[in-house]
Amino acid sequence: MSDPIPCRDITDATRHHALDEGVGQAMGTRRRHLYVREIRGVFQRLRRVIGWPLMLAYFATPWLAWGERPAVWFDLPSREFHLFGATFYPQEFMLLSWLLIIAAFGLFFITVLAGRLWCGYACPQSVWTQLFIWVEHRLEGPRHRRIRLDRRAWDADKLRRKSAKHTAWLVIAVATGLTCVGYFTPIRALMVDLARLEAHAWACFWIAFFTLFTYLNAGWLREQVCHHMCPYARFQGVMFDADTLTVAYDAARGEPRGRRGGKLPHDAAEASGHGDCIDCELCIQACPTGIDIRDGLQHECIDCAACIDACDGVMERLGYPRGLIRYTSENALQGHPSRRLRPRLLGYLAVLLVMLGLFIGALGDRVPLDIEVERDRQRLFQLADDGRIRNVYTLTVRNLDQQDRAYRLEASGLDGLTLDTARLRVPAGESRRRVVEVTVPPHALEHPSHAIRLHLEALDDPTIRLERDSRFLGETR
Numbered sequence: 001m002s003d004p005i006p007c008r009d010i011t012d013a014t015r016h017h018a019l020d021e022g023v024g025q026a027m028g029t030r031r032r033h034l035y036v037r038e039i040r041g042v043f044q045r046l047r048r049v050i051g052w053p054l055m056l057a058y059f060a061t062p063w064l065a066w067g068e069r070p071a072v073w074f075d076l077p078s079r080e081f082h083l084f085g086a087t088f089y090p091q092e093f094m095l096l097s098w099l100l101i102i103a104a105f106g107l108f109f110i111t112v113l114a115g116r117l118w119c120g121y122a123c124p125q126s127v128w129t130q131l132f133i134w135v136e137h138r139l140e141g142p143r144h145r146r147i148r149l150d151r152r153a154w155d156a157d158k159l160r161r162k163s164a165k166h167t168a169w170l171v172i173a174v175a176t177g178l179t180c181v182g183y184f185t186p187i188r189a190l191m192v193d194l195a196r197l198e199a200h201a202w203a204c205f206w207i208a209f210f211t212l213f214t215y216l217n218a219g220w221l222r223e224q225v226c227h228h229m230c231p232y233a234r235f236q237g238v239m240f241d242a243d244t245l246t247v248a249y250d251a252a253r254g255e256p257r258g259r260r261g262g263k264l265p266h267d268a269a270e271a272s273g274h275g276d277c278i279d280c281e282l283c284i285q286a287c288p289t290g291i292d293i294r295d296g297l298q299h300e301c302i303d304c305a306a307c308i309d310a311c312d313g314v315m316e317r318l319g320y321p322r323g324l325i326r327y328t329s330e331n332a333l334q335g336h337p338s339r340r341l342r343p344r345l346l347g348y349l350a351v352l353l354v355m356l357g358l359f360i361g362a363l364g365d366r367v368p369l370d371i372e373v374e375r376d377r378q379r380l381f382q383l384a385d386d387g388r389i390r391n392v393y394t395l396t397v398r399n400l401d402q403q404d405r406a407y408r409l410e411a412s413g414l415d416g417l418t419l420d421t422a423r424l425r426v427p428a429g430e431s432r433r434r435v436v437e438v439t440v441p442p443h444a445l446e447h448p449s450h451a452i453r454l455h456l457e458a459l460d461d462p463t464i465r466l467e468r469d470s471r472f473l474g475e476t477r
């Protein structure tokens with residue numbers, strides 16, 4: 001059952017409490033528990049349509065398999081990152097950094113264009129909090145009942161409802177923690193190990209850590225994470241301009257606010273000097289961060305649009321036009337023309353597109369092969385019985401491809417240079433270490449140290465080819 005409107009009429013005592021909860025969340029003031037009112041409306045449906053599939057993807061991804069292994073797997077002990085058939089190594093984490101920078105510019109672009117859409121619709125903190133509030137509403141009832149429940153002395157019904165809520169929260173939190181660890185340890189094996197009580201201590205620690213993290217953040221801390229822990233909330237203000245789309249209250253239309261007798265028609269209300277805001281405070285009660293949007297743009301606002309849906313519901317029931325609170329820009333609110341395409345926005349878009357292009361180019365040029373060459377540090381060089389000079393190298397060859405490969409090894413840089421190894425075979429996605437001896441005739445050395453180059457090329461695909469430089473040491477004769 002949904003709450004009645006206006007909500008200020010719950011009881012005198014509750015009204016006072018509800019007002020305190022809605023405001024007074026400024027920094028330094030003692031935090032009050034927010035009883036967030038569940039709201040139905042187009043934007044809340046949109047939030048679910050965006051947020052819940054994202055959550056589903058988070059839970060489902062570790063279960064996806066690609067051949068013999070998980071499709072997405074951060075294999076930290078082997079220092080490998082498997083992503084749908086491609087394997088990335090620490091040397092390639094530059095690509096990952098690049099991806100993070102692209103994501104940051106994407107976020108800047110969205111922020112300048114449409115405010116904190118990420119926070120309201122896709123941020124894990126918002127999505128999980130929305131789920132926890134949904135569970136709370138199902139098990140403890142709508143907002144006014146929850147307030148009464150908390151004020152009531154403990155009895156069997158309160159104990160049952162509270163236990164059910166916290167159990168459900170914990171189940172979600174455990175599933176979240178398990179899934180998170182499942183990105184680093186194959187989740188099917190992890191589940192078997194857990195069932196047999198044989199899971200690694202570190203896996204158990206991280207499951208417990210992420211369980212607690214989720215339970216506290218989405219169940220208890222909620223808006224405090226956005227207020228005090230998230231850096232984005234602090235710096236997003238500097239990205240806004242007068243044309244950025246944000247959730248805003250139309251004060252020119254809403255003021256003077258106030259309650260009015262009965263269901264006063266819009267024209268009559270206007271004629272008698274009333275603004276459209278009936279001061280029902282539904283927008284405050286629906287706000288997951290507990291702010292009053294009528295006070296203007298605040299850094300706590302996550303652009304979730306719950307207040308828009310709440311207010312639109314009120315306007316509809318009164319027969320007033322919707323949109324007293326709406327997505328708009330400062331310029332539009334003041335009656336000035338709003339510019340969509342502006343230099344800062346175009347600048348972010350240009351950087352974003354250039355970086356995306358470079359990233360795609362780098363991915364396209366990526367050779368699925370990596371080699372490390374390490375000279376033997378114990379002995380600078382060895383003299384063979386026939387007088388030839390020998391240097392020893394350790395090669396680590398990584399096959400980053402999806403199929404087993406055989407490679408041809410060659411070296412250049414000195415006359416008469418020979419290798420004791422000409423072929424290497426490395427299974428798909430694995431690495432092999434091989435000690436290789438490089439030998440040259442003594443007359444080939446003009447200096448004690450020469451640059452040489454080792455070439456590795458796939459036998460069946462000459463485009464898979466890499467070279468590494470090293471030094472050849474010896475004595476001149």
Ligand code: SF4
Pocket residue numbers: 249254257276277278279280281282283284294310311314324325
């Ligand atoms: S802005 Fe809308 S929801 Fe908020 S108090 Fe006024 S009428 Fe109620």
Ligand code: SF4
Pocket residue numbers: 247283286287288289290291292293300301302303304305306307308
């Ligand atoms: S003010 Fe409105 S948009 Fe902003 S956080 Fe509160 S409910 Fe969401």
